[in-house]
Amino acid sequence: MRRKGIGWLLALSLLSGCADQKILEKIGFARTIILEKAEGQDKALKVTISIPKTNQTESIVYTDVARSFKQAKIHFDMQNDRRIVLGQLRQVMFGASLARQGVWLPMESVFRDPAIGIRTHVIVAEGDIGRFVTRKYVQGGTMGEYIDNLLRSDPATRGQFDTNLHTFLRDYYDDGAEPVATIIGETVEGLKVKGIALFVRDRYVAKIQAEDAMFFSLLRSDAKNVSLFMDEVETPRGAGSISLANVIGKRKIKILSPPDPNRKKPARIVVELKLKGSLMEYDDLLEMNNLASQPVLERAMGKYVADRCERLIREMQKPGADGIGIGSHVRDRMRYKDWKALDWNQAFSDAEIEVVADIKIRDYGRLIDASA
């Protein structure tokens, strides 16, 4: 018995001579992969990778035009003094025009690499990406580090929904949801989150503006510490802007009736939002020192949030990109055969979706008496 165990141990140690060693100082860790359409060439990709140097302020950048990422990587390996590995990848960045064509084929090998963890963000970049990697940033560090920190501190994406490789692929494979990615663009000072890219399968089809990203996050999952800014809340005393902070709440998707393509009846769906937050800023809309006026304000805010969310959903319905995952709820209410036969993207476009928002003010601190 013991001899057998030792035998196994020996066998395992001896047979592992062909182990895939990746000794730390002999490898270069790519932090960013950028894929763009090559200008004027059909089926060709412009691949750029950035490998941070150990001094943490510079990075090595390689660019190549190739048929696929793997081919480009072979070219990079020919130049780099260390073997290039992807286990510390932090961003996969697609040029907007490539993203509109579809991102799956060029990146399949990266998507399937088991070494890549969930900290990799999927990004759609607007503008001249070539400049992004070479530019110096006042925020310090290299582009890769900057974007990584930026996306993790961005209030819309922070904690609400992560546009990382894991969620991207999960939604890609889920037939009841469509993937989303963060859009990044350039400003004078640096880079900026410009919105959220909606995908259908692997194609980038529509953009949600950065201002709407918060409301999108409310629709996509339960709210955890969101800040909401409402610019035009209609109240009996007039319109004004309100800012709610530390909003927590639940999102509930109610399927009133699933779609029935045979009878040409669209799905009827209600998205219920129950939110609670601290009132941080408000125009003097109502006399808040009056207890009775608080429910009025809450109702007004509820209507505003519901309207804005409905408008967002209409935008998503146009290309049929179900970025908030309503499909998975509809799927639960249908028979498998019917769901299989259904074209959910089309059904989503046709669906009647209503948003109901119930907002409560948790606290509002000291308020200045308007009439005083």
Next chain:
Amino acid sequence: MADGKGNDAGANAAEKTKPTLALVAESVKGCADCLHEKLAGSGAELIYFPTLVDLDCLQRDLIRPLSQASPEQLNSLLSGAPYRTATDLKSCAKSIMDGAAAVFAGQDVYLFDAPKSTGRKIEQSETETIITGPHDGFVEALEENLGVIRKRIRSPKLKSVALEVGEVAKTRAILLYVEGLANEQFVTMLTDRIQDIEIDGVSDANMLVQLIDENPNSLFPQYLTTERPDAVVSKLLGGRIAVILDGSPSVFSAPTAFLEFFSSPDDYYQRWPIGTALRILRLIGFLITICFTAFYVSVTTFHYEMIPHTMLLNLAESRSRVPFPPLIEALLMETTIELLREAGARLPTKIGQTIGIVGGIVIGQAAVQAGFTSNILIIAVAISAIASFVIPSYIMSASLRLIRFGLIVLAGILGNLGLIFGIGFLVVHMAGVTNLGTSYLTPIAPAKFMDILDTLVRGPFWALKKRPSLSRSPNKTRAKIKR
């Protein structure tokens, strides 16, 4: 004390030779330190070892009365206590070796017990120091050790069995247990095992336990040895059996489980949440000791993706100056640390400090600057070394340090797979180890929830109502406290 007499009875059953002056003198012939003298007044002759007897006592209670007596008075004087009659040559010779003087009055032989107490006084144990709690530790003298235990358990239920170890050395050993609490089967089992040892001599309890354990080839110690009387007392009250060996400051108890090596008497003197935290800290120390350097090796060799990005760049920079692969680097550093430790342990304290300074400078600074090793490895090796000293039992900590080398090699060859493989192999091995037939992994396998309260954690006293199931005690209730 029941020692000595029990064995006399056993010897009586065998052949009996009446001791005579000639025979006894013959048996101690060649021992230059043996004294043979004839008393002037009574004409009695004495044979004794001045090195073994208390000379003051001998002078006062034997030599002076006998010198003043006439030969006729001699037999009546010697017939009562504290003198006893020797009837058997073997036991007579043995008594002399135990520190008795043999008195030859005509045909009769009497013995006078005046053993000298030698050795150091009771003082704090050097290997198991604690902050709060009793500070006395066992010494080499068996009587002293038995005395401090008897003082703590003042009950005639504390039974002792006198045993003898070593065919030549005939070292005395005493097996202790509390009647009604200890499992009688274990008592017989342990007694038989100790009696069955056939070896020239045993010089320490830690050596004795290796002669009676069930897995002589295992890396793990299977009996808990301690130098602390309070620890032994709590084991005895928990229904365990303890054995004291003369000449050894370590006392061992049985049956023992793996996790007992991680508890210290301190745990019970602290408030229970602190005791629990300390226990958990030691278990973390255990994991760090065996795994941390191995994990460094596996991560730097195979799993670069597991390292946080910021640290990775530093690590890669530091590693890039090192000419060896991580496995060789780690083995070199671990060997250096072990060399330092061993050198420090052998040297006198005053020179030992020099070793500390030399080691600190060589390992801490120069090795990194010379590009001999990476600075993160220094941290890993140092933390593993510190963690190994958190474990209260020195014997266990030495075992774990050796296991660490095996895991480092496995991690260097197979990465995390090898590390997990090695740990799995350890667990399988430990699950097979037994002590007096009980499982070494109790209370994890077999799972005993009530025992976990007193092993992995140190539960509050109101929760510790049962004796540990390991001791298979006939009396299971330890406390009747209500919350």
